[in-house]
Amino acid sequence: MSLFTHVLACLFGIGSWVAINGMWVELPLIVYVIPEGWYLPSYLTIIIQMANIGPLFITLMHRFRPGVLDERPVIYTIVTVGVVATSLLAFLWDRTLTIGNGQHSAALLSLSFLLSVVDCTSSVTFLPFMMRLQPRFLTTYFIGEGLSGLVPALVALIQGVGVVHCKNASANANFSMENSSSGFDGELQAQYQPANFSAQVFFLFLSAMMMVCLGAFLLLNLHPAVEREHKSKGYIDDSQRVEKIDISQSPNSETPEQTPMLDFPEGPVIKRHSSFGKGTYSRTELVFIFVVLAWVNALTNAVLPSVQSYSCLPYGNQAYHLATTLSSVANPVACFIAMFVPIRSLVLMAVLTVTGTGFGAYIMAMAALSPCPLLIDHDLGAALIVITWVIFVLTLSYVKVIIGVILRDEGHSALVWCGAVVQLGSMLGALTMFPLVSVYGLFQSGDPCNTKCPQ
Secondary structure, rough: OOHHHHHHHHHHHHHHHHHHHHHHHHHHOOOOOOHHHHHHHHHHHHHHHHOOHHHHHHHHHHHHHHOOOOHHHHHHHHHHHHHHHHHHHHHHOOEEEEOOEEEOOOOHHHHHHHHHHHHHHHHOOOOHHHHEEOOOOHHHHHHHHHHHHHHHHHHHHHHOOOOOOOOOOOEEEEOOOOOOOOOOOOOOOEEEEOOOOOOHEEEEEEHHHHHHHHHHHHHHOOOHHHHHHOOOOOOOOOOOOHHHHHHOOOOOOOHHHHHHHHHOOOOOOOOOOOOOOOOOOOHHHHHHHHHHHHHHHHHHHOHHHHHHHHHHHHHHHHHHHHHHHHHHHHHHHHHHHHHHOOOHHHHHHHHHHHHHHHHHHHHHHHHHHHOOOOOOHHHHHHHHHHHHHHHHHHHHHHHHHHHHHHHHHHHHHHHHHHHHHHHHHHHHHHHHHHHHHHHHHOOOOOOOOOOOOOO
């Protein structure tokens, strides 16, 4: 039944970010209907950061009232809210309301905020819940979390989101970023291909995925077969006193009478390098781990996604879809690799972080050069941007999983802080990029049919 538990852990992980990831991939279809237009991504960025009140509340509860908050009722609540919000979104996403002097998509923005609270809070509740299961299921959970981006991307690909053709009165050309001569009377116009199914169907699919997550969570808690995969001797919150944890893990402690011996330094205790978790890592190493965690999540969750369209679309619609889809594949692949090769080396972590950051720098440079990045008229340029996105996501996703495995070994509160730092890094990245993209306009998008670039 271990395979059954792995499947449940994966399905549970898919529900962590599937709603917001689904919103992002559906943007090319809905922005032409709602009054916010392409300002919606900027609004979503701010909404997601406002939703960090959920993780903040959970983290403060664990910090100041340790052992009081049970994450299971919280998970039941947020996943149920996710099911209801995605269902309502399917029927209300295009409804507008007059606010001030203009029309706004009040229902879409409000429900997006609820879904953001659900997904952000999952970072500090889903991971600690996985502490109840054997350690091997954590990597499976990360695979599911990676699939939460891949599954909506594949469905959007089937839906045909954002496929564009260039047409004029005398020609019918496929999508191209080639130059059009100046003074050309019949200027090409971009026409977007109708989707194979509506946004309503897509949002109902997201609702179904949230229901699958809820069902998986129920079985992880209640199914008799999964009980055998839980930790022996029950679940211990390491926010309790250190002495209690040492007792449960010491091979020499078999009776409660031995507990006073742990108060004396001459007792057989494992050398602790810090007061965090089990003390495996020194304070300097912990600072390094958490800084890397924040940096990697800032890049993968906020900084680079905010400029993905600028970095890919100049090379063509196909390059954009390949980059988004294959990079979504790279995430669960990295988790799958980490399942069999869980290297906890901090040196390797640093090397992979620097490597991934280097590929991210290339992506950022191409976005800054938009709408005329390097090699725009060559297939090599499109191939390079797709490969760069895949390697960027692959390396940094592996780093994130390994950090999760390391902190999982340190105990329950370590995973709570892991989720909090993930959200902190994502928030700092988003708040940095929002003014650069939406206020100062440092990144420029071109007309998909009429952009003129120097030869």
